[in-house]
Amino acid sequence: MVFYKTEEEIQLLKQSCDLVSRTLAEVAKNICSGITTLKLDNIAEQFIRDNNGIPGFLGYRDFPNTLCISVNEQVVHGIPSSYELKEGDIVSVDCGVILNKYYGDSAYTFLVGNGSDQKRKLLSVTKEALYKGIESAIEGNRIGDIGNAVQSHAEKMGFSVVRELVGHGIGRNLHEKPEVPNYGKKGSGLKLKTGLVIAIEPMINLGKKDVVESNDGWTISTKDRKPSAHFEHTIAVRKEKAEILTTFDYIEQILN
Numbered sequence: 001m002v003f004y005k006t007e008e009e010i011q012l013l014k015q016s017c018d019l020v021s022r023t024l025a026e027v028a029k030n031i032c033s034g035i036t037t038l039k040l041d042n043i044a045e046q047f048i049r050d051n052n053g054i055p056g057f058l059g060y061r062d063f064p065n066t067l068c069i070s071v072n073e074q075v076v077h078g079i080p081s082s083y084e085l086k087e088g089d090i091v092s093v094d095c096g097v098i099l100n101k102y103y104g105d106s107a108y109t110f111l112v113g114n115g116s117d118q119k120r121k122l123l124s125v126t127k128e129a130l131y132k133g134i135e136s137a138i139e140g141n142r143i144g145d146i147g148n149a150v151q152s153h154a155e156k157m158g159f160s161v162v163r164e165l166v167g168h169g170i171g172r173n174l175h176e177k178p179e180v181p182n183y184g185k186k187g188s189g190l191k192l193k194t195g196l197v198i199a200i201e202p203m204i205n206l207g208k209k210d211v212v213e214s215n216d217g218w219t220i221s222t223k224d225r226k227p228s229a230h231f232e233h234t235i236a237v238r239k240e241k242a243e244i245l246t247t248f249d250y251i252e253q254i255l256n
């Protein structure tokens with residue numbers, strides 16, 4: 001079933017979302033050539049705990065870490081490790097926290113140092129696709145309008161949309177109904193109304209859409225080994241314009 005949130009619950013979700021956004025900014029401060037992805041994970045875990053939160057992914061279905069860190073051809077669910085980031089890598093960092101019993105969920109893909117024009121374009125188009133999806137997340141529209149907006153933008157720019165992984169409702173559970181695919185038909189699926197809080201999270205590939213799961217049981221990578229990007233916001237559906245509960249402002253203040 002779909003859980004519609006009260007205004008009080010949305011305010012609590014907003015606090016969780018603020019912590020997740022500030023945690024990603026801590027990662028942004030530290031991301032550089034030579035740092036291991038496990039070190040970034042440690043920084044995020046410490047920051048969340050220092051702010052009275054609980055890492056939302058750690059232990060979720062036995063996931064071993066606080067962050068999912070997915071480099072280059074890895075799409076999502078990468079496990080932090082001793083891998084040292086290097087110039088030109090693109091790094092998707094996905095973070096979830098629990099604060100006051102509610103989850104926040106957000107992801108940002110970083111470029112380490114200078115990268116190819118293609119990788120830069122992939123990052124900007126994936127982020128644009130996320131905001132196109134959010135523009136469609138208003139009362140009276142349907143879930144399919146969100147996916148259609150994401151897909152249309154990504155494909156128009158020559159990229160492809162991962163089908164196997166989707167956005168989701170969020171609240172007291174990390175993953176609630178409905179599923180929020182990044183592709184779809186206009187006017188299809190659940191009708192959106194105020195109180196629905198969802199994570200919209202396009203995963204966009206530079207090459208073909210197909211993905212494979214690695215034998216660690218978690219990491220999803222592109223089948224053609226070409227780069228993939230991932231951006232995610234948690235949003236609340238509203239009448240005129242969705243309210244974005246997470247923010248990239250903290251991250252982008254550091255990057256700029």
Ligand code: MG
Pocket residue numbers: 094095096105106107201232
């Ligand atoms: Mg996420």
Ligand code: MG
Pocket residue numbers: 105106167168199201232
């Ligand atoms: Mg999510």
